Amino acid sequence: MVDPRSHPDARGRLNLLLSEAGEHDDHWARQMPRLLEPLGIRSLRAQTGCEAAAYIKSQPIHIAVVDLSIPLDECAGTRVRVEPGGIRILQLLARLQTPPPTVVVRKRRTTRESIRQLGDALHAGAFAVVDRPVDLEIMLETMRRVLRRFYADAWPDPSG
Numbered sequence: 001m002v003d004p005r006s007h008p009d010a011r012g013r014l015n016l017l018l019s020e021a022g023e024h025d026d027h028w029a030r031q032m033p034r035l036l037e038p039l040g041i042r043s044l045r046a047q048t049g050c051e052a053a054a055y056i057k058s059q060p061i062h063i064a065v066v067d068l069s070i071p072l073d074e075c076a077g078t079r080v081r082v083e084p085g086g087i088r089i090l091q092l093l094a095r096l097q098t099p100p101p102t103v104v105v106r107k108r109r110t111t112r113e114s115i116r117q118l119g120d121a122l123h124a125g126a127f128a129v130v131d132r133p134v135d136l137e138i139m140l141e142t143m144r145r146v147l148r149r150f151y152a153d154a155w156p157d158p159s160g
Contacts, residue, residue, distance in 0.1 A: 014062045014155045016143075017055055017100070019046045019089060021069035025133040029065075032139065040155060048073050049085025056092055062156050063146055064093055065139075066126075067105040068117060090124035101127040101146045105134055 016036065020029040033043035044059065046052035049072040055061065072085030086104070093099050104121040108114065108131055121129050127149075128142050147153055 014041045014151075015059055016041050016043045017046065017052060017061045017064040017066075017093075018043045019049075019052050019065060019067045019070045019086070021067045021071070022047055023069065023132070026067075028134045028136040028139055029067075031136055035140070036143075046070070049089050052085070052089045053092055056089075056096070060156075061093070061096075061100045062151075063143065064089075064100050064102045065105065066090055066093070066102055068121070069105075069107055087120050087124070090121065090126065094124045099125055101150045103127060103139070103142050103146070104129045105132065106130075107132050 016032075018029060018032060020026045029045070033045065036043060044055045044061070046055060047070070049070055052066075052070070066086050066089045068086030069084055070086050070089065072088060086106075090102065090104070093102055102125060104117075104126045106114075106117050106121070106129060109117065118129055127146055130139060130142065
């Protein structure tokens with residue numbers, strides 16, 4: 001895999017993989033691209049794990065927001081959702097030569113499930129875990145922290 005900083009398609013922009021599970025409280029996921037585009041952040045929105053995998057294989061991903069509830073795929077023509085694909089997306093991102101910083105979104109669950117999800121996310125290299133319902137300001141602050149820690153408050157440099 002090519003280092004995102006030297007990828008010619010990056011053109012000085014930051015690519016944000018934004019997976020959304022299509023839940024009723026995903027308004028934050030629909031607002032983020034509109035807010036971030038003027039800043040030079042291109043949001044690649046995926047509604048299934050297969051869509052996310054296609055983006056990961058075809059574009060440099062500088063930051064990823066992975067909703068653990070995202071379906072792996074949808075049955076053709078029926079819009080029936082099958083098994084969750086969030087953990088699979090995290091595993092795919094972690095296998096990249098240069099894994100991007102990742103923010104995980106999860107539903108509130110029982111204590112046991114919550115601990116398991118948190119452990120899975122951290123094991124896969126997540127930078128932060130955010131619970132539903134997601135507060136847009138908290139997500140934007142998390143993005144700011146990612147930029148500061150991983151990119152020294154600057155967009156990735158495409159020239160290396």
